Amino acid sequence: MSxxxxxxxxxxxxxxxxxxxxxRSVATPVSPQVSPQVSADAAVAxxxxxxxxxxxxxxxxxxxxxxxxxxSKQDLAAAEQQLAxxxxxxxxxxxxxxxxxxxxxxMISVRRDRQGQQPHFKVRLHAMFAMADPSITRALARYIxxxxxxxxxxxxxYIEANQHSVRARGRRIPSPRLVxxxxxxxLKEIYDDLNQRYFAGGIDARIxxxxxxxxxxxxxxxxxxxxxxxxxxxxxxxSLDRAFVPRFFVEWIVFHEMLHQVHEIKVVNGxxxxxxxxxxxxxxxxxxxxxxxxxxxxxxxxxxxx
Numbered sequence: 001m002s003x004x005x006x007x008x009x010x011x012x013x014x015x016x017x018x019x020x021x022x023x024r025s026v027a028t029p030v031s032p033q034v035s036p037q038v039s040a041d042a043a044v045a046x047x048x049x050x051x052x053x054x055x056x057x058x059x060x061x062x063x064x065x066x067x068x069x070x071x072s073k074q075d076l077a078a079a080e081q082q083l084a085x086x087x088x089x090x091x092x093x094x095x096x097x098x099x100x101x102x103x104x105x106x107m108i109s110v111r112r113d114r115q116g117q118q119p120h121f122k123v124r125l126h127a128m129f130a131m132a133d134p135s136i137t138r139a140l141a142r143y144i145x146x147x148x149x150x151x152x153x154x155x156x157x158y159i160e161a162n163q164h165s166v167r168a169r170g171r172r173i174p175s176p177r178l179v180x181x182x183x184x185x186x187l188k189e190i191y192d193d194l195n196q197r198y199f200a201g202g203i204d205a206r207i208x209x210x211x212x213x214x215x216x217x218x219x220x221x222x223x224x225x226x227x228x229x230x231x232x233x234x235x236x237x238x239s240l241d242r243a244f245v246p247r248f249f250v251e252w253i254v255f256h257e258m259l260h261q262v263h264e265i266k267v268v269n270g271x272x273x274x275x276x277x278x279x280x281x282x283x284x285x286x287x288x289x290x291x292x293x294x295x296x297x298x299x300x301x302x303x304x305x306x
Contacts, residue, residue, distance in 0.1 A: 135220055190250060
């Protein structure tokens, strides 16, 4: 069942565009003269890049972190170091300081000091970025170092998609209005059918379509589905409520999110593992698993244009 230590965590499944052939975003060795911490990170920078590249299209680690007030100082420090390590793998030699916060007004704050031999970046990030997927860590690196406009747009989309993780002080956050009947697909019907077929009616969650979309445009990534442990709420991206998206594909995304209530979220070396081997084995039991994965690959561009 759900892990009681994971309240506030949102697990999600994100689809990300494949990098163009000319993309040279790889780990850059860090000078050993910087500091013990930075030089230690240099030894694992290539490993970080390989781990992130291996996630490819799935981007399955795209999930919001627990709010800072819900985790210990030790866990928070480990999360900050881990995030700094992942971002630094996409930067030229530099000194990078990461501070995770629960500030509900400022999601990203960067102080750039380029006076020394190497640039020094002091960054404050909302805790939602602690477990961001590889496309977001790459965007953070570009924004931190170059104030890149495209990266800023990507990060803006990520913040908008994770507004539910921003703590509201002094007032109660109203329960979201559930929208289950889409223009093409009925989420309640899909959820109820899957719950009986695969879980013997044992899943206790709510489900809704995400916010309505604006003018269609090509995106770098979208979070197709998410599951909030604390709220027991499944959100499905509106881009899937289109005529060209088959029901079996929507079923797969809903099934994936329902599995998060069955599998506990493990923490290994300070990093949450949302999709363990056991989780992936159970996901593969979905009747149209192979068919859905193939359809996703074949229609990736259309999914990202929404």
